[in-house]
Each structure stands twice: as C-alpha cells, then as structure tokens.
Amino acid sequence: MQVDLKNVDWKTLPFGYTDTDYNVRCYYRNGQWGEIEVSSDTNINIHMAASCLHYGQEGFEGLKAYTGKDGKVRLFRVEENARRMQNTANRVLMAVPPVELFAEMARKVVKLNKRFVPPYGFGATLYIRPLLIGLSPEVGVKPADEYLLIMFVVPVGPYFKAGFKPVDMMISRNFDRAAPQGTGTVKVGGNYAASLLSLKEAKEMGYSSTIYLDAKEKKYIDECGPANFFGIKGNTYVTPLSESILPSITNKSLQQLAEHLGYTVEKRPVPFEELAEFSETAECGTAAVITPIKKIVDPVANKTFTYGDGVNPGPVCTKLYETYTAIQFGEMEDPFGWTEVVDL
Numbered sequence: 001m002q003v004d005l006k007n008v009d010w011k012t013l014p015f016g017y018t019d020t021d022y023n024v025r026c027y028y029r030n031g032q033w034g035e036i037e038v039s040s041d042t043n044i045n046i047h048m049a050a051s052c053l054h055y056g057q058e059g060f061e062g063l064k065a066y067t068g069k070d071g072k073v074r075l076f077r078v079e080e081n082a083r084r085m086q087n088t089a090n091r092v093l094m095a096v097p098p099v100e101l102f103a104e105m106a107r108k109v110v111k112l113n114k115r116f117v118p119p120y121g122f123g124a125t126l127y128i129r130p131l132l133i134g135l136s137p138e139v140g141v142k143p144a145d146e147y148l149l150i151m152f153v154v155p156v157g158p159y160f161k162a163g164f165k166p167v168d169m170m171i172s173r174n175f176d177r178a179a180p181q182g183t184g185t186v187k188v189g190g191n192y193a194a195s196l197l198s199l200k201e202a203k204e205m206g207y208s209s210t211i212y213l214d215a216k217e218k219k220y221i222d223e224c225g226p227a228n229f230f231g232i233k234g235n236t237y238v239t240p241l242s243e244s245i246l247p248s249i250t251n252k253s254l255q256q257l258a259e260h261l262g263y264t265v266e267k268r269p270v271p272f273e274e275l276a277e278f279s280e281t282a283e284c285g286t287a288a289v290i291t292p293i294k295k296i297v298d299p300v301a302n303k304t305f306t307y308g309d310g311v312n313p314g315p316v317c318t319k320l321y322e323t324y325t326a327i328q329f330g331e332m333e334d335p336f337g338w339t340e341v342v343d344l
C-alpha cells in the first residue's frame, strides 16, 4: 500500500520511524556480494539462530539527504559513512561492503523514495539508515558466512525536539558506554544497548541525554549518547581524543569548517574539570546536527556547569551551525566537496 503524504507536516516531523515506499538490499553469499535488490517489504525473514541476533554481529550507519534551495537533492559525505561501516565490519568480523556498493545503494534508496525527501525550507531531511547483519545460523561464538546489507529511509525533523536550542545534559556516572579497545570506535548496536539505561536515568531526571566519561579513569570527557562533544574556549574548538568514541563525520567536518572560519582546533583528551572553562559546549552528529548545551550536571560530584544565557545558542555554535547547514542545503557553495547531487 502506498504511503499517503498528504497529511505530513514537514515542519513538525519528529526523529522517528515511518514507512516509506522501498528499501534496498544486498546479500553476501559464497564469498561475494550479489546484486542490489529493491523491496517494499518492511520485514526481513532471518534464521532464529542468525549471528546478529545472538552475538550482536551487526552494525549500522546514519546519513542524510537534503533538498537544497535550488531544488536539487544532495547526499552528504556518503563515502565517509561507507568507510566507517567498513571499519565496523572489520571490527566484528563481518563481510566488508565495498565503498561503491554502499554509495550506490544510498543513491538508489533516495531515488526510489524521492517523494519522501522533505522539501527545502522546513529544516527536515531524509535520514538514511544502512544496516549490516550476520545471517548464518550459529550457536558457537563465531562469525557468520552470510550477510545482508539493507538500507531504508525516513523523513525526519530534529533529533532533539527543540532543534537548534540549548539542552541540559547529565554526566553518566553509573554506566559506561564503551571501553578503550572495545567497540566504542565503531557503530555496533551493542554500544547503544549499553547506553539505554543511562539514557533512561537521565531522561527521568529531566535531561535530554548523557555525557560519558572515559571508562578507564573517569577523568576525561568521551562523548554524548548519540553524538560527539565539543567545547569552545576563546578562539578554539576543543574536542576529545579518545580510544572509545565514535569518529563522528559531523565533528570531522566541523573541525575543517572551524579552521576554514579562522578558529583553532584542538583534538586532545579533555579533562572533566575543563567543562568549567568553556564559553560554549555542544553535541554534534548527523541526527543531532549541532545541539548546543546550556547546562551539564554531574549528580554524583554535585557539580553544575552552565553556558550562555540559558536560552540562546552561543555565537560560535551559531556561526558553525549556520555555515554547516547552508552547505548541506545548497544555500552556499560547498568549498570542501562534501556534497553530491543525487540524480533523481
């Protein structure tokens, strides 16, 4: 059945699942990737002993397509997501999808669902969710022989309901998300399962999300639940260097953009106490874009750090957000070659 778009309000779209017309799939069998298949079935039929279900042999990605001011639809840094999925696949011993296969599937799933790409001007985007899973039935702990790479799309609004508005965050003291040399640097579902309880705790206490400290010493800022962290100090963009955080493509892009705009960039361990020295702090990611932070509370150490006037985003976050989203929505020239127009 065709999804009815008549009643969709692009302006108030949540960041959540809705059905669209098609998904694309590619199986890895007998040591090779097959053809890209198009499906309108939202279910996948897999073996009850599939390695993804029991031993978490799976990984996912998240990227977006944007309708520009000129009406063209652009993908943002799709090859970066492809390479990160390759790192994920290598870390948990899955078949590694070629970058070109990943990019082709992303273009295809956007094209097939073009009526779901939100029009320009509403701040909404088409979120693309690639998922790689181990299919073969296994009972012993070992990697599967067969894999499925699937991509579906959903039109989305901002991850945090208010959009580009400062949020309150809580330091996660009771739970870690990932360990050094564990799987924190790749995008496996287990990292998110590990974050659910601390997220629940934070939400119940009125915070929008959590900030994790490094699991080994609990001295340094790691990252936020679904996004990286950065702070602004004078003319400097400071972001954590850590063995347990996901290398965010948004963060990497913002570092390049910040340098381009004349800021200094420091990527280094960020001691917890340094939270007191930033003029602005924010989380950044595909879903979160730039979400400024107005308050960080550590309920265990009983410490609160506040930023700005408590209502508006700070000037550096605003400058970065405006320039970054102007590139994504084709409002200004893309000096970095980050965007690719999709041939619809």
Ligand code: PLP
Binding pocket: 062, 223, 224, 225, 226, 227, 228, 246, 247, 248, 249, 250, 251, 284, 285, 286, 287
């Ligand atoms: N950190 C975590 C744990 C994430 O889930 C994400 C989202 O993908 C990010 C950071 C941000 O990464 P990116 O900017 O590539 O979306």
Ligand code: COI
Binding pocket: 061, 062, 063, 226, 227, 285, 286, 287, 288
């Ligand atoms: C993203 O930003 O793409 C994410 O994956 C974050 C989240 C929704 C898990």
